[in-house]
């Protein structure tokens with residue numbers, strides 16, 4: 001019998017703003033406020049963070065705290081892979097979005113022969129490398145890590161040698177080869193990218209369902225179309241960054257961007273996507289209660305989380 005396993009990752013070292021590590025506890029507070037037993041209904045495995053690295057000076061301006069990010073990706077990759085090996089489904093709740101590179105690496109480590117498709121619901125493309133990043137924040141890099149796209153042609157930075165050594169190591173977490181092809185990524189809600197990312201999106205023909213397109217098509221149809229685009233893939237991973245949603249809902253995320261999805265749209269997209277029998281893992285990231293009022297983002301994100309789990313279970317035999 002399939003089992004959902006919650007992996008909590010209170011890591012925030014790859015974000016530019018402090019506080020995303022507290023996102024998981026904000027979700028737990030939201031669950032208590034809503035009188036939900038969710039966090040006791042499922043088994044929770046916490047992955048220790050290295051957030052204390054933030055007290056030290058950063059040595060890597062074009063990939064901040066890459067040494068710590070490398071440690072976290074190894075841990076997340078191993079934990080994800082262990083859950084999958086026991087034929088359970090990881091639902092990852094994480095701080096900053098760099099974690100997703102670890103999750104994806106763990107999926108590929110467990111199923112090296114299977115073709116992976118990724119649906120990335122986000123305001124950002126997160127496709128930078130140390131060569132192209134405008135900020136040095138590694139939560140903007142997970143898709144470059146897992147596809148091994150350095151995009152040196154569009155370089156705007158000259159990273160130091162230590163950074164490049166770590167960059168090679170970080171791309172080899174889980175498996176030494178790329179975990180997926182850029183063509184097997186679908187974006188939903190992406191609306192804040194830099195030129196080097198646009199070059200990748202155009203070069204590989206990555207489809208982005210804009211917020212306007214989601215509204216035209218409807219959220220259910222958008223999700224079905226996204227899955228259809230990845231029909232050649234054997235397994236699907238969904239990465240849900242809460243900054244895909246509109247800042248009018250809540251400012252409780254580190255990099256909010258205007259003109260995002262409504263809570264209802266994000267909810268319907270996620271619940272529809274996880275009904276696919278190919279879904280192997282789902283992740284939610286970037287809730288930051290320190291930037292919020294009345295824990296609004298976490299309350300909404302918790303609602304999306306529980307409905308997504310419910311939908312996942314609806315189509316399968318899953319025990320709590």
Ligand SMILES: NC(=[NH2+])NCCC[C@H](N)C(=O)O
Pocket residue numbers: 096097098124126128133134135136137139140141192193194241243254255286
């Ligand atoms: N996961 C995120 N919130 N990513 C934001 C990335 C923002 C910008 N593209 C950068 O590289 O700094």
Ligand SMILES: [Mn+2]
Pocket residue numbers: 097122123124126139241
């Ligand atoms: Mn993101």
